Amino acid sequence: MTRPCSLFAATHERALRAALHRHLPAAAQAEPRLVAALAQGAAHPGKLLRGRLVLAAAHRHGLGARRASKIACAVEYFHTSSLLLDDLPCMDDAVVRRGQPCVHRRHGEATAILAALALINRAYALVGEALVTQPLRVRARAVAWLDRSLGLAGLVGGQAWDLAFARSTRSPALVSRIAAGKTGALFVLAVQLPATLARPSRAEQRALDALCIYWGQLYQIADDLSDVTACTAVSGKTSGRDRQLARPNLAVALGSARAQARLVRLSGQAERALTTLRARGGGRWDYLWELHAALVRLPAAHVEAQHHAA
Amino acid sequence: MTRPCSLFAATHERALRAALHRHLPAAAQAEPRLVAALAQGAAHPGKLLRGRLVLAAAHRHGLGARRASKIACAVEYFHTSSLLLDDLPCMDDAVVRRGQPCVHRRHGEATAILAALALINRAYALVGEALVTQPLRVRARAVAWLDRSLGLAGLVGGQAWDLAFARSTRSPALVSRIAAGKTGALFVLAVQLPATLARPSRAEQRALDALCIYWGQLYQIADDLSDVTACTAVSGKTSGRDRQLARPNLAVALGSARAQARLVRLSGQAERALTTLRARGGGRWDYLWELHAALVRLPAAHVEAQHHAA
Numbered sequence: 001m002t003r004p005c006s007l008f009a010a011t012h013e014r015a016l017r018a019a020l021h022r023h024l025p026a027a028a029q030a031e032p033r034l035v036a037a038l039a040q041g042a043a044h045p046g047k048l049l050r051g052r053l054v055l056a057a058a059h060r061h062g063l064g065a066r067r068a069s070k071i072a073c074a075v076e077y078f079h080t081s082s083l084l085l086d087d088l089p090c091m092d093d094a095v096v097r098r099g100q101p102c103v104h105r106r107h108g109e110a111t112a113i114l115a116a117l118a119l120i121n122r123a124y125a126l127v128g129e130a131l132v133t134q135p136l137r138v139r140a141r142a143v144a145w146l147d148r149s150l151g152l153a154g155l156v157g158g159q160a161w162d163l164a165f166a167r168s169t170r171s172p173a174l175v176s177r178i179a180a181g182k183t184g185a186l187f188v189l190a191v192q193l194p195a196t197l198a199r200p201s202r203a204e205q206r207a208l209d210a211l212c213i214y215w216g217q218l219y220q221i222a223d224d225l226s227d228v229t230a231c232t233a234v235s236g237k238t239s240g241r242d243r244q245l246a247r248p249n250l251a252v253a254l255g256s257a258r259a260q261a262r263l264v265r266l267s268g269q270a271e272r273a274l275t276t277l278r279a280r281g282g283g284r285w286d287y288l289w290e291l292h293a294a295l296v297r298l299p300a301a302h303v304e305a306q307h308h309a310a
Numbered sequence: 311m312t313r314p315c316s317l318f319a320a321t322h323e324r325a326l327r328a329a330l331h332r333h334l335p336a337a338a339q340a341e342p343r344l345v346a347a348l349a350q351g352a353a354h355p356g357k358l359l360r361g362r363l364v365l366a367a368a369h370r371h372g373l374g375a376r377r378a379s380k381i382a383c384a385v386e387y388f389h390t391s392s393l394l395l396d397d398l399p400c401m402d403d404a405v406v407r408r409g410q411p412c413v414h415r416r417h418g419e420a421t422a423i424l425a426a427l428a429l430i431n432r433a434y435a436l437v438g439e440a441l442v443t444q445p446l447r448v449r450a451r452a453v454a455w456l457d458r459s460l461g462l463a464g465l466v467g468g469q470a471w472d473l474a475f476a477r478s479t480r481s482p483a484l485v486s487r488i489a490a491g492k493t494g495a496l497f498v499l500a501v502q503l504p505a506t507l508a509r510p511s512r513a514e515q516r517a518l519d520a521l522c523i524y525w526g527q528l529y530q531i532a533d534d535l536s537d538v539t540a541c542t543a544v545s546g547k548t549s550g551r552d553r554q555l556a557r558p559n560l561a562v563a564l565g566s567a568r569a570q571a572r573l574v575r576l577s578g579q580a581e582r583a584l585t586t587l588r589a590r591g592g593g594r595w596d597y598l599w600e601l602h603a604a605l606v607r608l609p610a611a612h613v614e615a616q617h618h619a620a
Contacts, residue, residue, distance in 0.1 A: 026462060027461070027463035028463075031474050033470070034466075034470040085427070088423070090419035090423070108400070110398075110400045110401050111473075113395060113423065114466050114473075117430070117460075117466050118461055118466045121430075121456070121457065121461045122461060124434045124453075124457075125453055125454075125456065128449070128450075128453035128456075128457075129450075129453060132446060132449055132453065133446065136442060139438070139442055140438075142438075143434075143435055143438035143439060143442065146438075150427075150431045151335050152336060152337035152340045152344070152428055153337035156335075156428045156431065160421070163424075164343065177339075
């Protein structure tokens, strides 16, 4: 089903899915289990929200289709690698992911770890290749965004606090901080990495920064609500784990009603940032409105899917 | 004790050790266990062979001291991250590394994995920062070497075959292939990454490629001999694990005498490649002779250390 908006066009999805296979780590005489694990990731890529966003953004900001799809794949590979590792027994000990047995359940823990490493390495190579002819300033900012989004101030830092959560006071504030690090960081990367190509003004950059914070929290709350309310068959991953494992979950920490109210507030804040971007940048940031509309629909979609499955 | 040769100068070691701390992944409000795990890695950095080589090479090929030390740290961080992961229970299940309890034994498996990720991420950022002003061709080749050395054709691919080894025919040929992927790959990176700065001619590049293959195998055999002959207290890591775990070890596969003979042959082959480089490049590759001398001394040093400890 093709939606009328471009970000979710079926042609984009097909192009992205093909690129995810094409750019996979590969080598002559590669070890078969590792190859199978990597293929599983590419065959079940999830909603591709981040990849679609990067593809549309990079293209809008002047990158050719081939290079744009390289950065889109890179962000998806970073995302998949984080899921492979999050699902490990020593982390979330999950069983199901994207409707499939987790990679470590099917191919072993060591293979899941190596697949994650291979994806990370490939992702850096793809970004390097895609941006190699860009001006120094764009490349320097891209390096800084990768460092910040994926390192201790981002994805890895968020996951570390996530694991420490059970030993903590479990405050809603800490839950928000974890969400900002863990889920927010990859949204930041998906927005900011292609945005470097547009050389945003200071005002645009501030609005982009704010937008990323709101979106990251919005997405995490939607995900947390789905963990609390949806069943495993609908969400495509092991549900109800957060409460069970004393994991940070805002829908648990605040209650579903307050979490829903926070979603509405975050949505309003994000829209103000988007309005600023439209005022400052003309149409060049309009692809962000489309993603916003999709993010706001997410919790409703979860509830609806659960209703149909019941 | 300062050795007369520059590669092993105490000033280089001090500079490297300080840089390893300075460039560590960091963030405001970072999770304490993760910070402790990263600090442990920097406090016990091993022999720093790769870092010394990169530092000397990058400097020789015109990079300033600050940028040279960034690439040197990057290669050491890639190395440390691979050790953190190799030592995990699902991989080699090691207990001791660099004379310390392994990071996962002290801080938990999840923290060891996150520390490895943080180091990899930081390493890519450091390379990106160090090379950002280099010409397009140098940067493009650096991206390609990172991809090749760390991915399925290199470190990750070698580790995957290493884990599959116990299920295989355990042939000396497979052992050599694993060594080329696993240990060789980081030598390749330590030689080739700074060498891109020199824009080597085709003949120089061929000689560099050959040298890397010989050195990788030479170093792995030296390490395998030490696993067979040295005790844990001397080697600084859990010894005798290879035979116990049916792991690929050339000293086990060939016997110590034949492994020693192969060392001598590889040393001769490496010297021929070095001679070609001297003939083609004048003095600009001479730092490689110094590393060669150190590599050739390694097995003797192991035996000597064991003799003193006995």
